[in-house]
Structure formats: C-alpha cells, structure tokens
Amino acid sequence: MIKRRTSRKIWVGNIPVGGGSAIPVQSMIKVPATDVKRAVAQVRELEAAGCVIVRAAVPDEESAQALAEIKKRIKIPLVADIHFNYRLALAAIESGADKIRLNPGNIRRQEEIKAVVGAAKRRGIPIRVGVNSGSLNTVRRPTSDVRRENLAHRMAGAALDYVRIIEKLKFRDIVISLKTPDICSTVESYRLIAGKVDYPLHLGMTATGPLIPAIVKSSLGIGILLLEGIGDTIRVSLTGDPVEEVKAGREVLQATGLSGxxxxxxxxxxxxxxxxxxxxxxxxxxxxxxxxxxxxxxxxxxxxxxxxxxxxxxxxxxxxxxxxxxxxxxxxxxxxxxxxxxxxxxxxxxxxxxxxxxxxxxx
Ligand code: SF4
Structure with missing residues (x-):
C-alpha cells in the first residue's frame, strides 16, 4: 500500500492537485496556440484519451492572446508554458490561463517574478516552478554517480531558491517540477525537494526520446517516485503524438495502483x-x-x-x-x-x- 506524501492542495481550474487528491494526467498540445482550430482539436483528443490538464507553449504575444479563444472552446484547464519573457505570463493570465509555468532557468529577475506572482494572485491561479536540466545554466549530461548527485542537488536547489522568492511575496499556490532525461537524477531531485517543502509535485522527465524509450524511462522515473508516495500530478513526455503520452500516463497510474x-x-x-x-x-x-x-x-x-x-x-x-x-x-x-x-x-x-x-x- 502506497503512503502518499502529505502535500498542500492547490486548484488548477476545477481540478485539485495535491492534498491526497486523485493524480491528474497532464499533457501538452504540440501545435502552435495561434492555430486555434488545430489546438482546440488536439485538446479535445487529449481530453477524450483521459487528459485532465493541458498545457500550451506561449512563445510570443500572439500565442498568449490565442489562449483566450482556445479557453472558450475547451473544458479542461489550460496552462501557459512561459520561458524567457515574463510579459508573456502576464498576457497569458490576462487571457484566462488556469496556471502559469515559469522556468527558473530563464526568468530570474526578482521584479519580473514579482509582477507574475502579483497577477497570479489577483486571478487566484497557481504557478508551477518548472526546472529543466536543459535550461539550468550549463548542465552536462551526468555520466557518473557524483555528477548525478550534483545535478539532483542543483535542480532541487534551483527550485527551492525560486520558491523562497515566491513565498516572500506571500504566494503559496505553487507546484514544482524537476525534469531531466536521466532517471536517477530525476528521482533523486524529487526526493530531495519532497523532504523540504509541502508543495504538490508535478512528476515527469524531459527529452526522453521516441515512444518506447520515452515510455520506459518515464514509467521508471515517475513510477519509482509514485511507489514511494511522491507525486501529485504526472506528465509522460515523448517525441510523438501527445495522445500516447496520456495513454502512458494513465497506465503508469494504474500499474502503481494509484488510479482505478x-x-x-x-x-x-x-x-x-x-x-x-x-x-x-x-x-x-x-x-x-x-x-x-x-x-x-x-x-x-x-x-x-x-x-x-x-x-x-x-x-x-x-x-x-x-x-x-x-x-x-x-x-x-x-x-x-x-x-x-x-x-x-x-x-x-x-x-x-x-x-x-x-x-x-x-x-
Ligand atoms: S497461455 Fe498458452 S498460448 Fe499463452 S503463452 Fe502460455 S502456453 Fe502459450
């Protein structure tokens, strides 16, 4: 029997994450948000496959604005994936995004973080602190246990520093993710952060490759953590159809006994x-x-x-x-x-x- 880590409950739209809630499977649309018709069609496909929360890349102002139109036509909560430019987070919030993902590797200035946190607070939406090894300064692929351990500490440390900045702004609707393409580093990173904060954890790995290798890696990385009681929402990522991500995510939850x-x-x-x-x-x-x-x-x-x-x-x-x-x-x-x-x-x-x-x- 898995004893789940105690975490705070936050809400992404109408979906609870953490606090012992059922673990939602997430995915990401792989077409530009500006192509609203295709974006909506893909969200609907994902929803039909069992996706509960969906994310969209927001690389420019037009994409941020397109979220408003997408939101009108879909039922599940929509998360805006933001890198480099904090103003895109503000625009996405304006468009009705249900959650913002910020990358501590590329949005670092305190006044920018403060602006996004202020807007999220006003709208009552959560922020995911999403650390990826690929954008964590200069990370070399770990080839030894020492490097893996170092990477895990750096990942968890980067998330924790960012979380402390957000907490100082009196904001606690936070989710954390720590993704690498390496199973041991990913697992160790999450174990480290799980012992330091009570925020819900979004589990996943990144850059895992095509279908079968990606499913094997993600099942191991995510599965090990889930069996240890760590994790409040999951995303299997793979190079290919996102519907396969959702199917794989559902199977991982079922195989670990965490969903019916x-x-x-x-x-x-x-x-x-x-x-x-x-x-x-x-x-x-x-x-x-x-x-x-x-x-x-x-x-x-x-x-x-x-x-x-x-x-x-x-x-x-x-x-x-x-x-x-x-x-x-x-x-x-x-x-x-x-x-x-x-x-x-x-x-x-x-x-x-x-x-x-x-x-x-x-x-
Ligand atoms: S159950 Fe029968 S058919 Fe299936 S693998 Fe075993 S021996 Fe072969």
Missing amino acids: GVEIISCPTCGRCRVNLPRIVHRFQNALHLTPNTLHGSLRVAIMGCEVNGPGEAKEADIGLAFGGRNALLFRKGRILRKVKEGEAVSALLSELSNYPFKRRFS
Whole structure:
C-alpha cells in the first residue's frame, strides 16, 4: 500500500492537485496556440484519451492572446508554458490561463517574478516552478554517480531558491517540477525537494526520446517516485503524438495502483494459441480507450491463449477469457459463465464489463 506524501492542495481550474487528491494526467498540445482550430482539436483528443490538464507553449504575444479563444472552446484547464519573457505570463493570465509555468532557468529577475506572482494572485491561479536540466545554466549530461548527485542537488536547489522568492511575496499556490532525461537524477531531485517543502509535485522527465524509450524511462522515473508516495500530478513526455503520452500516463497510474481502471492480463501467445489473440486484446483495449473513465478500484481482465495458463489466470481475474482451441471459457470472479467463440470474444468481455460502475474520480 502506497503512503502518499502529505502535500498542500492547490486548484488548477476545477481540478485539485495535491492534498491526497486523485493524480491528474497532464499533457501538452504540440501545435502552435495561434492555430486555434488545430489546438482546440488536439485538446479535445487529449481530453477524450483521459487528459485532465493541458498545457500550451506561449512563445510570443500572439500565442498568449490565442489562449483566450482556445479557453472558450475547451473544458479542461489550460496552462501557459512561459520561458524567457515574463510579459508573456502576464498576457497569458490576462487571457484566462488556469496556471502559469515559469522556468527558473530563464526568468530570474526578482521584479519580473514579482509582477507574475502579483497577477497570479489577483486571478487566484497557481504557478508551477518548472526546472529543466536543459535550461539550468550549463548542465552536462551526468555520466557518473557524483555528477548525478550534483545535478539532483542543483535542480532541487534551483527550485527551492525560486520558491523562497515566491513565498516572500506571500504566494503559496505553487507546484514544482524537476525534469531531466536521466532517471536517477530525476528521482533523486524529487526526493530531495519532497523532504523540504509541502508543495504538490508535478512528476515527469524531459527529452526522453521516441515512444518506447520515452515510455520506459518515464514509467521508471515517475513510477519509482509514485511507489514511494511522491507525486501529485504526472506528465509522460515523448517525441510523438501527445495522445500516447496520456495513454502512458494513465497506465503508469494504474500499474502503481494509484488510479482505478481496467488492467489487462494477456499472455504473449505461442505456438499453442489457435486464435488471433493480439487482435482480440487490441480491439478490447481500443474499446476501453474510447471510454476513458476510471473505476473506483481496479478491475482485472484476463485474456489468455490456451489451457496451459489460461484457466488459472482467468479464474483469478474479475473477468476472464481462457481459450482452448478456437473457443474460450468466459469467467466471472472465478466462476465459468459460458463458452464463447473467437468472433464474440470482445463483445462478451465488454458486456461483462458493463456490469461494473465506471465513474470519473477527480475530487
Ligand atoms: S497461455 Fe498458452 S498460448 Fe499463452 S503463452 Fe502460455 S502456453 Fe502459450
């Protein structure tokens, strides 16, 4: 059982972060905010996949202004990602951004921080202090344990210094992130900061590469921390479709037992399998992604290829399908319900699934 670190609760729009709330999955749109039509379409895709908070890059004044139009057409909270120019944060707040991300590596002047904090305070929105190794002065990729440890201390130190400036302005609606492309440095950075402040932590890694390496790295980095009880919101970042980021984020939460959902247990198949099991699993999984609701608690669905391990796993699952030849036995909570043909497999599973209460759980 994971004992979560005690953190303050802040609100990003209508979504609570920290204070023991459900952990929201975030992502970022990858089209310019100024292309409002595409930006809105991407936000909607992300939301349909289970994204709860979305961020947009704000590299110029036009992007800051475009946030107002995007906000009108989307339902989930919108975060403005600000670098270099504090005036863009002010413009984004003016446009209705629900949170501002500031990078301590490139917005450093006290009077600029003060201006952004003042505007955030007036609007009642939080600020994320988002440290990235790539913009932390001159960081060299860590290749030794000593360098990793140094980097972790520098990351946590940079965040802490920035947080202290913000606190002096009597502002406490703060979220912190400390992202690097290196698992050990990232994990150590978050462990360090987690012991020093009670602000909610946004977990993620950065510059992790394409789909599979990115998912492996993020799952390890984010997963280790979540299992230690550290982390209040997550973003898996990868070079590619942001919908994959959201799917991966949901899987990480589910695998660590921090969100409800449907866990699929399926065998790798081998020469004994007489049906197209990958297709059945793929179709079932797609049907689940079309309904990105979370369950209260977890539900385990086993889809197994033959009688070697099939009946055992299917009996242990909440819903199980164990093939033997071209037909399968359908199980519910260890009890055989009936025989199912290959072509009926997905609909039989979905029909069983409809007996369980699906609900969104973000309160
Ligand atoms: S359950 Fe059967 S089909 Fe699946 S991997 Fe094991 S032996 Fe092969």
